[in-house]
Amino acid sequence: MIREKMKLKRKTKDLIFICVMLAVPVAHWFVFWLGVNFNSILMAFQLPSGGWSLLNFKDIFAEFGAIDSEIRIAVKNTLIYFTKDVIMLPFHFIIAYFLFKKIRGYRFFQIVFYLPAIISGVAIASMFSNFIGASGPVGVLLKAIGVKEVPEFLANSDYATKTILFYTIWLGWGGHMLLFGGALARIPADVLEAGKLDGVNLFQEMFLIVLPLVWSTMSTLLILIMTGLFGASGPILLFTRGEFKTTTISYWIFDKVAYQGVGAYNSVAAFGIIFTVVGVPIIMFFKYLIEKIPTVEY
Amino acid sequence: MKTGVLTYPKLSEKKKKRGRSGLERVVFTIVFVVFAIQSITLIFPLLWMIMSSFKGLLEYSAGNAMAFPKKWLFGNYAQAFTTLNVGNTTFFGMIFNSLWYTGITTVLGAFVPAVTGYVMSKYNFKAKKFMFTVAITCMTIPIVGSTASHMKIVSALGLYKNPLYAVVTSLGGFGGNFLVYYGFFKSVSWAYAEAAQIDGAGPFTVFFRIMLPHAVPILTTYMITGAIGHWNEYQSIILYLPNYPTLAMGLFEYQSNAIRLANYPVYFAGLIISMIPTLLLFGLFSNKIMTSLSLGGLKG
Numbered sequence: 001m002i003r004e005k006m007k008l009k010r011k012t013k014d015l016i017f018i019c020v021m022l023a024v025p026v027a028h029w030f031v032f033w034l035g036v037n038f039n040s041i042l043m044a045f046q047l048p049s050g051g052w053s054l055l056n057f058k059d060i061f062a063e064f065g066a067i068d069s070e071i072r073i074a075v076k077n078t079l080i081y082f083t084k085d086v087i088m089l090p091f092h093f094i095i096a097y098f099l100f101k102k103i104r105g106y107r108f109f110q111i112v113f114y115l116p117a118i119i120s121g122v123a124i125a126s127m128f129s130n131f132i133g134a135s136g137p138v139g140v141l142l143k144a145i146g147v148k149e150v151p152e153f154l155a156n157s158d159y160a161t162k163t164i165l166f167y168t169i170w171l172g173w174g175g176h177m178l179l180f181g182g183a184l185a186r187i188p189a190d191v192l193e194a195g196k197l198d199g200v201n202l203f204q205e206m207f208l209i210v211l212p213l214v215w216s217t218m219s220t221l222l223i224l225i226m227t228g229l230f231g232a233s234g235p236i237l238l239f240t241r242g243e244f245k246t247t248t249i250s251y252w253i254f255d256k257v258a259y260q261g262v263g264a265y266n267s268v269a270a271f272g273i274i275f276t277v278v279g280v281p282i283i284m285f286f287k288y289l290i291e292k293i294p295t296v297e298y
Numbered sequence: 299m300k301t302g303v304l305t306y307p308k309l310s311e312k313k314k315k316r317g318r319s320g321l322e323r324v325v326f327t328i329v330f331v332v333f334a335i336q337s338i339t340l341i342f343p344l345l346w347m348i349m350s351s352f353k354g355l356l357e358y359s360a361g362n363a364m365a366f367p368k369k370w371l372f373g374n375y376a377q378a379f380t381t382l383n384v385g386n387t388t389f390f391g392m393i394f395n396s397l398w399y400t401g402i403t404t405v406l407g408a409f410v411p412a413v414t415g416y417v418m419s420k421y422n423f424k425a426k427k428f429m430f431t432v433a434i435t436c437m438t439i440p441i442v443g444s445t446a447s448h449m450k451i452v453s454a455l456g457l458y459k460n461p462l463y464a465v466v467t468s469l470g471g472f473g474g475n476f477l478v479y480y481g482f483f484k485s486v487s488w489a490y491a492e493a494a495q496i497d498g499a500g501p502f503t504v505f506f507r508i509m510l511p512h513a514v515p516i517l518t519t520y521m522i523t524g525a526i527g528h529w530n531e532y533q534s535i536i537l538y539l540p541n542y543p544t545l546a547m548g549l550f551e552y553q554s555n556a557i558r559l560a561n562y563p564v565y566f567a568g569l570i571i572s573m574i575p576t577l578l579l580f581g582l583f584s585n586k587i588m589t590s591l592s593l594g595g596l597k598g
Contacts, residue, residue: 010495017501018421025414025471026429031451032470033436040447098329105330110588111580112337118580119344120530122550123569127347130562137346140363173336178523181588202322223438224474230442237533238550249442257445258537265446272443279440287438 043269048262056270070247071271077161078249082232084165085225088172093218095173096180097206110181113174125238128167129154160244164234176221183217184210216295226286230275249275351375351566358563371563378568381561384548385541389568396544396572399464399535400528406468407475407528408520412513414471415479416505420488433472445537452538459541467538475520479513486512515586522583526576545572 047053064071095113099106116124132138134150142150153163187210195209211218225232233248240246242255253271256264318326350358352370382389418430449458457463490512491504499507510517535547543551549568553560580587 013500014421015423017505018417018423021413021417021505022471024469025410028466028469029436029472031455032448032467033472036444036447036451037441039451040441040444043447043450098326098333101326103326103330103333105333109333109337111584112340114580114584114588115340115344118526118576119573120546120549120569120576122530122532122546122553123347123573126549126553126565126569127343130350131343131346135359135363137343137363170339178588201319202325227438227440229440231440253443253445254533254537257449265450268443268446272441272446275442276440279442283438283440 040269040272043266044273045270046266048266056267057274059267060271060274070242070252073245074247074249074252077245077247078230078232080161080165081168081234081248082225082229084169085228085232086222088169088175089218089221089225092173092176093180093211093214094206096177096184097210099177100181100184110174110177114177115174116171117174121235122238124171125167125235129239132163154239155244157245160240160246164236164239164246167239168234179217179221180214183214187213212296215293219290219293219295222290223283223287226283226290229279229283347566348570351563351570353563355561355563374564374567375571377561377564378571381564382549382552382568384543384551384555387543387548389548392543392545392548395542395548396529396546398461399531399539399542399544400525402464403468403528404521404524406465407524408517410469410471411473411475411520412479412510412517413505415476415481416483416509416513418476419480419483420491420509433476436472437474437477449537458538461539461542463538478516482513482516483509518583519586522579522587526579529576 044056045052045054047055060071063069066072099110103109130136132153134152139150151159153159191209191213192205195205200209231250233250234246236242236246236248236251237254242251247255249271253268256268346363349366350363351374352372353361353367354369354371357368379389382392384392387395418426452458452463452467455466457466486509490508491499494504494508529544530546531544532547532550535542535544536551545568549565549572552568553565
């Protein structure tokens, strides 16, 4: 009887603990995930002045079909950045692998590659745009090798997106380095030593032993990149504010909300709904495919 | 019949390096050269910016970009504090805004997911499976364009241009960090808690005194990486707290507003000052940051 009473008391205490600890995060989820997204759906079907309408969708599709449509540029650029993110993932794995293998100077490289994640994006973008400017070191170098008119790389539609893309690749060498580093560090040393004694070469070790062992990390990152399909972008705000055909979906949304005010909110919501509806089946299909590949437990 | 586990002799570090074949040595050399070139391209522009921050305005805009300053103007750094103002906010004001914003968002952002990760991994309750599935599903749904709705709700709650925005929006416990804490607490033995319970400890004591200290390494890592990220944040400040410019947001606004008139050497000095806290944090904790994170699979 006493034991049962104590058990009940403990259960009650546990229940209070669970409720107290989860109340705030759950409320936060209800407001800032469920509430925000539900409200977004409602806003997509409403006009800024009130009243229900499909006009927001109509306007988006009309804009999409227009010549030199900003939305079309945004979609094209977003897909370019997304492709870059996917291609860079195996590259990040290879970089992390060589650092894990303690290549000469690996500690120095680790720190230097991770620096862009430490330094303020505002500072590094400002440094970059001045560095490649006509009177910066790149401009001086180009003039020295005979280029008469040094192009304004970030103020020219032919170069601007390519320049920002280059910037993201150049700075992105340390991407996912911590997560890959953590996964690689957990690989039992015996496994690699056994492979070595069995005569596996570097590439066999990298792709046939190590890659399957860190696949759970790789697949999770791949799913997260897929989830960010329409959010892929470079630091457009810092360089061009969307001018020179550099806008992306996420920048387009930011620009509307930050600089165009309440009147643009409903079209942003409709825009979001369209891309969410397109994105969900694609992401779910890729997630399904990725999860088909078995992960190794160790 | 005797069964046994095949064991291999351990190789020493030196033997491992010596054990590299000819082809492997070539590959490692090529990779080393590529890494070294990439490192130089990353470091050189930074050094150039530091050097330029000591030049005079005229020397910077009309002189040789690659030349050292004729006279090293250390006063540019003092000038940054007096001239880099945004609206009514001084440079010191921006530092203060960066400090409180970073402090609040970092502490809450690291702590709240630890709470949810712990409760979801160590307690069984009716809604647990459902909540876990919802949390994972939400992470993988590619929602686009909810910023407008988010802004509307933030405004409706009175959080727009209100420092409480930093507190309230940092109380989410089901993001990516939640999974890491969940995995971690799952691996911590419940025997510690049972021992404490025998001594009369309740669930709060068990969490704060026994279990949370186990998670200090992860908590510290999230605090450091979170602090670095929040210190450098500018987009959410532009959107939700435009009247509280932090250093990152303020310096961006300063450059945008004064694009042709900006005194770039002084501006660079301001940027370098803004980098010091994050570089210091990284310098002090780089080993910790580099070694303590891992991510498992996402199974919904």
